[in-house]
Amino acid sequence: MTTRLMTGNDAAATAVKLARAQVIAAYPITPQSPVVEQLSRWVEEGELPAEFVAVESEHSALSVCIGASTVGARAFTATSANGLAYMTEQIWWAAGARLPIVMCVVNRAMAAPWNVLNDQQDSMSVRDAGWVQLYCRDDQEILDTTAQAFRVAERINVPVMVCYDGFLLSHTMMPVDVPSPAEVDAFLPPRTAPLQIVEVSDPRNVGPVTPADPREDADGALQPGYMELRAMHNASLLQALEVVPAVDAEWSEAVGRSWGGLVGEYLLDDAEIVLVAAGSLVTQLTLVAETLRAEGVRAGALGIRCYRPFPADALRDRLASRALALVYDKALSYGNEGPICGDLKAALYSMDGEPAVYGAICGLGGRDVTLEHLAQAARDALSDLEAGVAHRAPVWIDLAEGSMR
């Protein structure tokens, strides 16, 4: 283990190298580009014995990973925002085909209008595609989570997205402990045989048209229809609720650092108000909780590390009998509310000791989110709570209403 000053993108690339990815295909987009540049350099210089395919688009980047993963290779790609949207068809394909691909999503705002800065609208827009989604708080967690992601993906045959905030993490230097290749090798064995059989001696047609209903094979055995396959996919995805913490624990054994598995918690013990978010906001919220405590408010922070599958039980457990959960979303389901906020409300619905759940939208298109903004939003929420507001429309933090004419 050595400690180095590196950006989030460096941390991601370093993890991919340590994980011995065999096929890498990616297409540049701000703020993800340095990941591609670094990996291609290592492959060219012979430092990373992998196939690097310099594709002409993100759709092709994920297609290359799909092809490579189907024949058993460990495959990696990374993208952001419009690049992620451009590969949407293949995001669904990779999941439905049950391929353990790992993809870093360097969170950036979606166009139009153009904006290269951070929010989480991109990855949130594909949360329903059947991937595991993990969100990172800082550069160290990016390195650790990216390495862990391969283990998670390969154990349940479901692809994993490692999401981290553009610029705030991707381009920000932090001290990062880099485990040795031997430590990572001990944690992450080579990929075992894929589910897919691509052998001349045992020809199979992988992923053909699949009828709605189960159908008999040539030997008369009933095989699943589309809906059964989807149910099995969902069951495998749900296994991540056990596998993500288990892998985090194995990582902790191998390198001595853990991230709490599904959720990260801070000052939760006696907290009445719990500040909830995913990504780098979580680091900020730990500081906000301290600020509020200094003001006499019993505040804590809860970070969602694993957003898909949604850790409903873990959240119910942590939030039972609190007065208020305030969710900060860097995304919006337009016409509704923040995605994490909506999911949390559904998870807590009608449980004993259900807290009030309020949502706040913040940081879209890289709008600076200061600690004071976050703290003030919490103070406002507390006064709404005291005023007896049970259901509150999402508030927009730091919105300059005067400019909206």
Place this chain on the structure above:
Amino acid sequence: MTRVSELSTTEYLLSGNRACAGCGLGIGLRAITKALDGKMVLVNPASCLTVLGGMYPISSLDVPWINVAFPSTASSAAGVRAGLRAMRREGEMTVLAMAGDGGTADIGMQALSGAAERDDDFIYVCYDNEAYMNTGTQRSGSTPAGARTTTTWTGKRENPKDVPAIMEAHGIGYIASTNAAFPTDVYDKVLKARDRRGLRYIHMNTPCPSGWSFDPKDTVKLGRLAVDTGVVVLYEIEDGVFRLTGRSASLAKSGKPLVPVAEYLAAQGRFRGVSDETAAEIQSWVDARWAGYGARHTPVG
């Protein structure tokens, strides 16, 4: 040139599949799989070929097959190849990407262009039935002028894209044009492609009785007529050297004029009602292409 009697009797295309009676694709696919002796993995996007391949859990082709998304044939195949190489398995099988004309000339063009520019190591076969047949005979970039489709009700106005020429502009080492009605021509070209490296592109015209509206018994006749009229020209371009092959080479050598295109048009329902003016335009398009190919032809020897 391989003779019919020399073709392998092993069948990889299985009977009782879902293709229409008289489908030209079936004839071509038999020749292709024989040429590769089954040591291949088929990478295939949505198309009639997918339907021919059958619904889960039964496959109509006795070779490994990977279904991929419609626009992603070439990129997925590049990934399969990269994956096999990373696994040190590249010697086990030829990667054969095979898409329809829509999946090639239109939605798959970007990925194909990328793979060609990188000279990725696989064979790409475009089987050209000249429309989106799988979705109900809509026009494609490869539909010929005059043809009626379900999105060109009065006949398409534009000539088809010349995909082999686009591939040639990428500077790849092997490009061929063939027709499924000539299984030995298909076979020889796939055999040649098999033994080369880099991206190899084969454009195979496949007469389609359902989409072109002719009697299924005439599939091979139509393929032959396409060649005799110069609508389809059999050739290959090896390392930049252009050569007519098979029946097209014999035609050129004989010096005889091409059969008038009108005969080809009259044989298919899709050209019913084509105006004399359009027919004349198609004829001059064919003549100009034929003259161009003739000028480039380098006889063997």
Place this chain on the structure above:
Amino acid sequence: MSYKTIDMSRPSAGEAGRTGDWRSNRPVMQSELCSAVKAGRLTCQICWSLCPDACISQGMPPRVELEYCKGCGICAEECPTGAIAMRPEREHGTCDLPEADAG
């Protein structure tokens, strides 16, 4: 993990069922006209090479697998000696063909 976790077909003839049922005309071989029969060796075989459904096996004369033959008529059309005739199915009674009725 088991075979069922993903959709992955195994090859088998007859995926679309007994496609012989699609047929309205049946190819009937008139052996005496077949050039392979006449030559007494495996020449020609053009019908075999052009069947889109791989329903013909090589021979003197070649044999048609009626279970799956879709009746397209390409073999009859392309036989250089006119050895194959397409005859209406109804001449052959019901479509309930015994397995052995090949050729």
